[in-house]
Amino acid sequence: MLEKREKKERRVGLPELKNAVKGKVVLRFAPNPNGSLSFGHARGIVINGEYAKEWDGELILRFDDTDTVVKPPLPQAYEDIPKEAEWLLGYAPHRIVIASDRIPHYYEHAEQMLQEGFGYVCQCSGEAFKVFRVEKTECPCRPNSPDHNMDLWGKMLDGTFKPGDAVVRVKTDMTLKNPALRDWPALRMQDTANHPHPRPGVGSTYRVWPLLDFQSAVEDHLQGVTHIIRGKDLMDSTRKQTLLYAHFGWSYPETMYWGRVKVHEWGGFSTSQMRRDIEAGAFTGWDDPRLPTLQALKRRGITSEALRAFWVELGVTQKDISVPLSALFSHNTKQIDDDAPRLAFIRTPVEVHLAGDHPAQVEVDVHPNHASMGKRTFTFEPATVWLEEEDMAKGNLRLKGFADLEIEKQSATVASIERSDQRPIVHWLSETQSCEATLIVAKDGEIVEHKGRMERHDYPEGTMVQLERIGYGRVLDATTILFSHS
RNA sequence: GCUCGUAUAGUGUAGUGGCCCAUCAUGAAGGACUCUCAUUCCUUCGACCCGGGUUCAAAUCCCGGUACGAGCACCA
Numbered sequence: 278m279l280e281k282r283e284k285k286e287r288r289v290g291l292p293e294l295k296n297a298v299k300g301k302v303v304l305r306f307a308p309n310p311n312g313s314l315s316f317g318h319a320r321g322i323v324i325n326g327e328y329a330k331e332w333d334g335e336l337i338l339r340f341d342d343t344d345t346v347v348k349p350p351l352p353q354a355y356e357d358i359p360k361e362a363e364w365l366l367g368y369a370p371h372r373i374v375i376a377s378d379r380i381p382h383y384y385e386h387a388e389q390m391l392q393e394g395f396g397y398v399c400q401c402s403g404e405a406f407k408v409f410r411v412e413k414t415e416c417p418c419r420p421n422s423p424d425h426n427m428d429l430w431g432k433m434l435d436g437t438f439k440p441g442d443a444v445v446r447v448k449t450d451m452t453l454k455n456p457a458l459r460d461w462p463a464l465r466m467q468d469t470a471n472h473p474h475p476r477p478g479v480g481s482t483y484r485v486w487p488l489l490d491f492q493s494a495v496e497d498h499l500q501g502v503t504h505i506i507r508g509k510d511l512m513d514s515t516r517k518q519t520l521l522y523a524h525f526g527w528s529y530p531e532t533m534y535w536g537r538v539k540v541h542e543w544g545g546f547s548t549s550q551m552r553r554d555i556e557a558g559a560f561t562g563w564d565d566p567r568l569p570t571l572q573a574l575k576r577r578g579i580t581s582e583a584l585r586a587f588w589v590e591l592g593v594t595q596k597d598i599s600v601p602l603s604a605l606f607s608h609n610t611k612q613i614d615d616d617a618p619r620l621a622f623i624r625t626p627v628e629v630h631l632a633g634d635h636p637a638q639v640e641v642d643v644h645p646n647h648a649s650m651g652k653r654t655f656t657f658e659p660a661t662v663w664l665e666e667e668d669m670a671k672g673n674l675r676l677k678g679f680a681d682l683e684i685e686k687q688s689a690t691v692a693s694i695e696r697s698d699q700r701p702i703v704h705w706l707s708e709t710q711s712c713e714a715t716l717i718v719a720k721d722g723e724i725v726e727h728k729g730r731m732e733r734h735d736y737p738e739g740t741m742v743q744l745e746r747i748g749y750g751r752v753l754d755a756t757t758i759l760f761s762h763s
Numbered sequence: 764g765c766u767c768g769u770a771u772a773g774u775g776u777a778g779u780g781g782c783c784c785a786u787c788a789u790g791a792a793g794g795a796c797u798c799u800c801a802u803u804c805c806u807u808c809g810a811c812c813c814g815g816g817u818u819c820a821a822a823u824c825c826c827g828g829u830a831c832g833a834g835c836a837c838c839a
Contacts, residue, residue: 287777287786309839347838403837410835411765444837455766457835465837489839512767513834536769537832549838590788592776595769597832604775607789614802621799646802677798702798746799763800 291589294328294504295531302334303503306362306370307493310340310354312548313563314361314571320535323588324506326366337500338362338370341493342377343486345472348549350377352475357563361571365581374500376492377479383487384434386495386525387445387464391426395524396463398429399446410459413452419460433466433485440466440484447491449520457513458520463491494518498527509534509595537597542721543569566719566759577719578741578751578761583609606762613741613749618643618650618734621704622716622744622758625666626730628708631657631682633691641678653732654710655679661708662689663730668703675702677745704745706730716750718760731756 294302304325308318329336338359342350355375363369390396399406399418409416421429430445432438445464453459465488469481487495493514497505505515512534519529539545546569554560564572574584586608591598619642637657643650668674673692674682681693681700714731717724733755736742740752741761748763 289777289787307839311839341839344838347836407835441837453766455835457766459835462837467837488837493839508833509768510833511839516767534768541774590775594776596775597769598775600775601790604789610802617801619799619801641798645797645799675798679798696798704799743799743801745801748801
């Protein structure tokens with residue numbers, strides 16, 4: 278029989294995947310390519326991707342681009358998303374499927390549905406059908422014969438019907454307890470003459486398009502998906518799709534759901550809204566550091582490892598949660614601190630002449646814990662240093678790694694090279710080894726550019742550095758740092 | 764309104780009837796190290812939504828309540 282575990286051990290990582298067979302697991306992540314990937318999308322990629330890795334399975338990246346009117350696809354997204362996904366995953370998705378390339382497959386299944394009588398063409402308006410749904414009564418189109426349905430289907434396809442005239446429904450049961458499940462719509466018509474699909478070769482080719490629940494269900498089956506892990510807002514989708522699977526004689530994949538996540542600092546955001554704002558010029562692009570997109574996070578210096586650790590830690594609970602950005606940042610600090618060279622950045626620089634005796638130059642570590650990263654050299658010819666205005670107000674100071682200073686108004690005298698008392702330790706810059714620089718900080722939806730002086734360096738763009746006593750940042754160029762987090 | 768789901772420390776999470784006066788992380792406070800308000804290390808703080816029930820035993824099962832969220836689109 279079952280033996281009790283000796284001790285309860287804390288589970289680490291993701292929960293067990295039910296009915297998973299090593300090497301046979303197929304998962305998918307299916308965004309709408311109507312914009313770049315956001316922080317929220319990352320959860321889908323990370324969770325599905327980590328399971329695929331754990332089980333030597335496959336991860337499908339599927340573009341659910343079946344709406345050309347309400348959420349029209351963005352051509353650029355077809356190029357960006359695979360790159361963003363690969364960056365985040367650490368590997369390229371094993372398969373890429375584009376729904377708009379596969380319309381004939383969906384038609385084929387729609388026709389099977391009509392011919393076998395578990396689907397019908399409904400000519401009721403949305404309003405009219407709503408009444409049937411609420412009253413648990415059948416609409417007059419429901420009893421149509423397969424032949425009649427095929428005839429109406431032909432009229433949808435050839436344009437005799439216009440968008441809004443007809444829709445294909447899956448026959449479930451109008452008395453089902455859950456109103457969401459009653460004879461749900463599977464395919465509808467779209468005005469692709471005025472709203473062509475942006476992908477070349479697709480354009481205005483099709484008038485009839487599948488809706489998410491149908492397209493996704495058929496495609497999951499076609500692709501052999503074994504496990505679906507998605508937001509719990511799609512729970513009713515699972516129920517609708519399970520009903521459809523039963524009609525086709527298929528068995529539905531294992532499912533798991535996660536709840537809603539809000540980030541304290543960001544609140545709600547939608548891809549469509551971001552797209553409008555970017556197009557209106559409110560943001561510089563999808564990588565604008567104010568935006569909660571993967572591109573922006575990457576640009577700010579958040580590593581994919583940190584993002585993965587963050588999402589794995591949240592797991593796949595169905596709770597609706599609200600997390601502070603600091604949770605992500607603490608993962609990031611762990612990732613970058615060991616490799617981040619230290620640099621001084623003086624925010625409100627005050628120029629101070631040094632009086633008194635002192636060496637001609639001084640050397641300090643590039644990284645306090647890693648001598649192998651080398652030394653930084655500061656020279657005092659001229660004998661001028663830059664200090665933060667705020668620090669100057671504190672009185673006598675210890676220049677980190679250099680000397681004790683007696684501060685008298687705007688003048689400073691070197692009192693001791695050795696640390697002689699508990700005066701505050703501050704960061705500083707020598708005249709020769711510094712230059713004017715900008716620290717860009719994105720906070721509360723605003724971008725603030727702090728002009729100051731920064732230590733000269735030749736780190737390439739993209740290097741993560743730690744600005745002493747300020748926080749981490751990413752090198753944009755020799756005189757610009759994009760603030761990451763403290 | 765109907766339907767579905769969730770409820771453990773400030774935050775996030777472990778826990779599927781006894782090992783739990785509850786795990787881990789983060790956070791906060793204090794300390795060690797350090798010539799950074801960093802890193803690392805140590806200590807401390809802090810929670811099972813409420814009410815019933817089942818049981819020798821409940822965070823864990825059942826019922827009710829409450830709170831929050833989602834679906835009921837010819838969006839995804």
